[in-house]
Amino acid sequence: MAPCPAGLGNQWLVLLKDTALVSLISVNDLMLQTKKHRHPHSGTL
Secondary structure: OOOOOHHHHHHHHHHHHHHHHHHHHHHHHHHHHHHHHHOOOOOOO
16 A cells, blocks of 8 residues: 555545534534424523
8 A cells, every 4th residue: 555645644634624523513403403392492592
């Protein structure tokens, strides 16, 4: 297996971090929406 150029390795790392961040944000949003639908009258002010 040949070593990757440094730029390609950096792009892969950025893509991996961005994907994890988007996943984390969407999971948090999903959990918040679930809470809102379970208790519709307990919203925050």
